[in-house]
Amino acid sequence: MPRLACESVAGLATVRGMSETPGQLSPGVDAISRPQPSVVVPGLRYIADWLTPGACQALLSDIDAAAWSARLKRRVQHYGHRYDYGRRSVAGHQQEAAPPLPEWARRTAARLVREGRMDREAEQVIVNEYQPGQGISAHVDCLPCFGPVIAAISLVSGCLMDFTHPEDGAKLAVPLAPGSLLVMSGPARYTWRHAIAARKSDPGTTGRIPRGRRVSVTFRTLLHPDQ
Ligand SMILES: O=C(O)CCC(=O)C(=O)O
Numbered sequence: 001m002p003r004l005a006c007e008s009v010a011g012l013a014t015v016r017g018m019s020e021t022p023g024q025l026s027p028g029v030d031a032i033s034r035p036q037p038s039v040v041v042p043g044l045r046y047i048a049d050w051l052t053p054g055a056c057q058a059l060l061s062d063i064d065a066a067a068w069s070a071r072l073k074r075r076v077q078h079y080g081h082r083y084d085y086g087r088r089s090v091a092g093h094q095q096e097a098a099p100p101l102p103e104w105a106r107r108t109a110a111r112l113v114r115e116g117r118m119d120r121e122a123e124q125v126i127v128n129e130y131q132p133g134q135g136i137s138a139h140v141d142c143l144p145c146f147g148p149v150i151a152a153i154s155l156v157s158g159c160l161m162d163f164t165h166p167e168d169g170a171k172l173a174v175p176l177a178p179g180s181l182l183v184m185s186g187p188a189r190y191t192w193r194h195a196i197a198a199r200k201s202d203p204g205t206t207g208r209i210p211r212g213r214r215v216s217v218t219f220r221t222l223l224h225p226d227q
């Protein structure tokens with residue numbers, strides 16, 4: 001049963017045990033300032049401003065210079081190993097190969113290890129692009145495929161990510177600002193489901209906040225890297 005907690009930092013409601021720094025609010029994500037009783041999702045950490053605006057821009061140019069796959073409703077790029085959404089499995093080396101991690105992804109994976117956020121460099125990276133109205137349905141990242149920590153960077157614009165506990169129905173909407181890092185481990189990775197509602201705006205303090213294009217970059221280790 002998740003603990004209920006409400007904590008206010010500089011007038012902002014934050015999630016105890018999750019938010020490391022209140023950070024600067026970016027335009028379009030003032031949902032974060034909405035005072036709300038906070039549900040604690042153990043194992044969830046939110047780091048605002050993990051990337052500077054300049055670093056976000058550089059990362060985005062590298063991403064947009066590469067080819068996107070349009071097989072899903074949203075566009076994606078898979079690196080290291082291709083993830084098969086239908087079978088919920090990682091393709092082995094013999095199957096459809098994914099391009100190796102580009103330099104920007106290796107650099108970021110190394111930083112995640114250096115900062116102690118992941119214990120090994122990610123072997124698999126997925127870039128997701130969400131246009132307004134697009135989302136991702138509630139899920140737990142593949143348990144037999146991926147390691148104990150999933151890290152996700154948000155770029156370009158923000159959104160709310162909804163966490164739901166499958167047994168007691170507890171819910172937490174986490175605003176993800178551009179430049180932020182979200183790290184899921186423990187119950188946040190293994191038990192709670194996460195989703196992004198397929199809608200064109202998110203609720204904010206002063207009304208709905210229209211969504212813009214959002215790009216996320218997710219880093220995972222493989223449970224069976226030699227497969
Ligand atoms: O877009 C995100 O931040 C998360 C994407 C996600 O949950 C996934 O790729 O499994």
Ligand SMILES: [Fe+2]
Nearest residue numbers: 139140141194
């Ligand atoms: Fe996920």
